[in-house]
Amino acid sequence: MKKNFLEKFMAIVFFISATASIISVILICVFMFTGGIPALREIGLFNFIFGRKWSPSNVPPSFGIFPMILGSIYVTLGAIIIGVPIGVLTAIFLSKFCPRKIYRYIKPAVNLMAGIPSIVYGFFGMVVLVPFISNVFGGNGNSILTASILLGIMILPTIIGLSESAINSVQKSYYEGAIALGASHETAVMFTVVPAAKSGILASIVLGIGRAIGETMAVVMVAGNQARMPNGILRGIRTLTANIVMEMGYAADLHREALIATGVVLFVFILLINGIFLILKRRMN
Amino acid sequence: MNKYTKIIKGFVILSAILTFSVLLILIGYILIKGIPHMDTSLFALEFSTENLSLFPAIITTLMMIFLSLLIACPLGVFTGFYLVEYAKSGNKVVEIIRLTTETLSGIPSIVYGLFGLLFFVTALGWSFSLIAGAFTLSIMILPLIIRSTEEVLIAVPNSLREASFGLGAGKLRTIFRIVLPSAMPGILTGIILAIGRIVGETAALIYTAGTVPQIPDNLFSSGRTLAIHMYVLSSEGLYTNKAYATAVILLLVVIGINGLSSYVAKRFSKENVNG
Numbered sequence: 132m133k134k135n136f137l138e139k140f141m142a143i144v145f146f147i148s149a150t151a152s153i154i155s156v157i158l159i160c161v162f163m164f165t166g167g168i169p170a171l172r173e174i175g176l177f178n179f180i181f182g183r184k185w186s187p188s189n190v191p192p193s194f195g196i197f198p199m200i201l202g203s204i205y206v207t208l209g210a211i212i213i214g215v216p217i218g219v220l221t222a223i224f225l226s227k228f229c230p231r232k233i234y235r236y237i238k239p240a241v242n243l244m245a246g247i248p249s250i251v252y253g254f255f256g257m258v259v260l261v262p263f264i265s266n267v268f269g270g271n272g273n274s275i276l277t278a279s280i281l282l283g284i285m286i287l288p289t290i291i292g293l294s295e296s297a298i299n300s301v302q303k304s305y306y307e308g309a310i311a312l313g314a315s316h317e318t319a320v321m322f323t324v325v326p327a328a329k330s331g332i333l334a335s336i337v338l339g340i341g342r343a344i345g346e347t348m349a350v351v352m353v354a355g356n357q358a359r360m361p362n363g364i365l366r367g368i369r370t371l372t373a374n375i376v377m378e379m380g381y382a383a384d385l386h387r388e389a390l391i392a393t394g395v396v397l398f399v400f401i402l403l404i405n406g407i408f409l410i411l412k413r414r415m416n
Numbered sequence: 417m418n419k420y421t422k423i424i425k426g427f428v429i430l431s432a433i434l435t436f437s438v439l440l441i442l443i444g445y446i447l448i449k450g451i452p453h454m455d456t457s458l459f460a461l462e463f464s465t466e467n468l469s470l471f472p473a474i475i476t477t478l479m480m481i482f483l484s485l486l487i488a489c490p491l492g493v494f495t496g497f498y499l500v501e502y503a504k505s506g507n508k509v510v511e512i513i514r515l516t517t518e519t520l521s522g523i524p525s526i527v528y529g530l531f532g533l534l535f536f537v538t539a540l541g542w543s544f545s546l547i548a549g550a551f552t553l554s555i556m557i558l559p560l561i562i563r564s565t566e567e568v569l570i571a572v573p574n575s576l577r578e579a580s581f582g583l584g585a586g587k588l589r590t591i592f593r594i595v596l597p598s599a600m601p602g603i604l605t606g607i608i609l610a611i612g613r614i615v616g617e618t619a620a621l622i623y624t625a626g627t628v629p630q631i632p633d634n635l636f637s638s639g640r641t642l643a644i645h646m647y648v649l650s651s652e653g654l655y656t657n658k659a660y661a662t663a664v665i666l667l668l669v670v671i672g673i674n675g676l677s678s679y680v681a682k683r684f685s686k687e688n689v690n691g
Contacts, residue, residue: 141588145502148494149513152562155555156516159523162534220431228428237436239678244439246609246670248616250643251663254650255442258449258660284438291435317424338522345524347619348647372526372619379533379623394530398523405522409515 167395170194170388179392185358187378187386194389196396198360202275202368203344203397205361206354209279210286210343215336217283218290219325222332225291226298227320245288253349256281261353268365273355275364281353282346286339293338297331297415298324334411341404345397347372371397443667450664453657463629468649468658470665472631476546476639479632480625481614483550485607488557493603495558496565501591521559525620528556532624544638549625556620557610564606568599601680608677615669618643642666 171179174194182195225237260281265272301324309319325332355367356377369377374393382390460469495513503510532552542548572595580590626638627648640648642662650659 138586138588142502145494145498148491149498149503149509151491151495152513152516152520152558155558156519158535159527159531159555162531162539163527166530166534217431217434220428221435224428224432228425229432237432239674240436240439242678243671243674244435246612246616246674247442248618248643248666248670250616250618250647250650251446251666251670252442254646254659254663255446257650258656259441259445287435287438315421317421317428321424341522341524345526347524347526352650372524375526375530376619376622379530391530391534394527398527401522401524401527402519405519408522409518 163391163395163398167388167392170385170392171395173385174389174392179389180396183360185374187382187389192386194385196371196374196389196393198358199369199371199374199393200396201361202354203370203372203400205275205364205368206278206282206350206370207340207343209275209364210282211336211340213280213283214286214290214339214343218287218335218339219294219332221287222291222294222298222335223320223325225295227316227324241288241291245292249285249346249349252281252285253352256349256353264365270365271355271367273353273367275354275361275366275368278350278354278368278370279364281349282343285346285349286342289342290335290339293335294328294332297328297335300331301327330411330415334408334415337404337408337411341401341408344370344400344404345372347376351376371400443671446660446663446667450660453661454664458658458661468655470642470645470662472629473640473642473645473662474665475631476625477615477641477643479546479639480550480553480621480641481611483546483635484553484557484614485610487550488554488561488610489607491554492558492561492606493565495562496569496603497591499562499566500569501587501595517559517562520555521563523556525556525617528552528620529623531555532620537624542636544624544626544628545636546625546632546639547635549621549641552620552624553614553617556617557613560610560613561603561606564609565599565603568602569595571602572598601683605677605681608673608680612670612673612677615641615673616643616666617641618647622647642669 174182179194179196180200181197182193183197184193184195185198186193221241225234225241229237256277260277261272263272264270264274264277264280268276305323305327306319309323310316314322350370351373354370354373356369356373357367358369358374361368371393375390375397378386379390457467458470460467461471463469463472499510499513529552532548536542536548536551537544540548576594576598577590580594585593621641621644625641625644627640627644628638629640629645632639642665646659646662646666649655649662
């Protein structure tokens with residue numbers, strides 16, 4: 132009798148634990164949206180999203196996050212341009228060209244890259260990339276270009292990991308068919324196996340976009356963070372994430388609510404990207 | 417044709433070399449610049465603005481790891497139990513749990529930080545504190561633990577469960593005495609990776625746990641972890657040398673954690689082959 136009770140009790144405990152992630156998502160949505168909506172109502176959704184001026188301490192203040200939206204999009208695009216070709220080609224190398232002996236060392240290296248904290252990447256960007264860009268291209272080095280390169284490096288492990296498993300899961304017959312038709316190893320891989328893995332590779336790119344747009348600390352340390360419209364890849368910009376982290380410490384009232392609303396905009400971006408990622412992943416399976 | 421082949425191979429190898437050398441340069445640069453700045457004053461027991469000791473940050477990081485795991489591990493592992501051992505296939509709740517878990521794993525840490533600030537710090541009135549940081553982080557690592565538990569439970573052969581039931585054991589006994597022990601290394605790998613995320617986290621902690629450089633007295637006082645310590649040092653721009661030294665410690669911890677998790681994972685796969 133007692134044993135039966137325990138069985139039932141623990142079954143309920145397991146079920147309640149399982150709802151933790153559901154409750155978390157609901158709480159996050161509720162608190163983010165209720166925190167941001169007052170600002171959106173006061174500033175106006177259109178003025179907030181398409182306003183070109185962010186100067187919270189002016190009288191009267193203006194809260195337009197369009198420069199930051201563009202900033203986030205630009206550095207993410209830059210990161211994709213740099214990270215995707217290198218990442219996908221490295222994944223192809225790991226999956227199809229890598230001798231087993233070397234693989235044993237490179238695979239953990241990729242995992243390690245995923246584990247390095249963003250603050251360390253940011254610091255590396257600050258002490259190495261920023262002076263480098265400044266010396267080579269002029270300017271002070273805190274720029275869209277610097278942030279793009281750093282983010283491009285940071286999304287590599289995401290893209291490599293997912294692309295590699297997508298390429299690995301392509302049926303062997305594709306490759307064998309191409310070889311039987313006289314293709315070399317390289318052309319068989321490039322023109323039959325990789326195209327067959329395209330939803331998986333696309334999913335890895337989408338996940339990389341999500342990582343890049345949500346990255347905060349590393350970007351703050353190299354992007355310059357000027358809240359103005361982007362004007363050139365060697366000039367600084369501010370991203371949505373940087374806007375939140377830089378000003379949240381001292382913001383009050385409407386300013387604080389506007390920062391939370393910035394977070395809401397970022398959150399909506401992420402939910403959209405996640406949605407696309409999940410659809411692609413389903414298709415891959 | 418032959419030309420194509422060579423070009424493709426060249427690009428593929430070049431990319432791999434590029435990826436690998438970026439990592440080597442990063443690690444090498446930080447170790448070479450950082451190790452000369454490691455000295456004993458960095459590990460002084462008390463923090464002062466002169467020694468900028470790392471010691472309190474290390475203790476705070478350990479406390480943060482312990483608390484976050486204390487919250488997230490039971491929830492994550494139990495969720496795994498529910499998903500694999502209890503839920504019937506095609507169950508709607510299971511689909512919702514999967515969807516929310518995947519959503520959680522895609523949310524960037526700054527959004528967790530904002531949520532933590534709004535909910536734990538402000539709404540629950542915990543102010544900047546260890547506990548607010550730990551709760552925020554535990555939500556963040558929950559998907560990692562759920563997924564690793566789920567994967568490894570699915571991999572446990574059904575014959576083990578059936579044998580246990582056949583001998584008259586109940587479901588609970590089967591889970592804790594038969595399934596859990598053979599799934600333990602896989603769950604451990606997930607937990608180790610979660611520790612890595614806690615150690616490296618900055619954006620989610622800065623407005624939940626705060627940046628006080630002393631060891632917190634209790635759960636409701638603020639403290640900074642190593643990663644936040646490093647952020648504060650490098651953003652002030654005056655203490656680059658100390659930031660290098662902190663970066664060395666963070667890197668070594670991350671390398672250690674990665675090595676540990678792959679060691680555990682390897683042992684696990686060996687055991688699987690043998691038994």
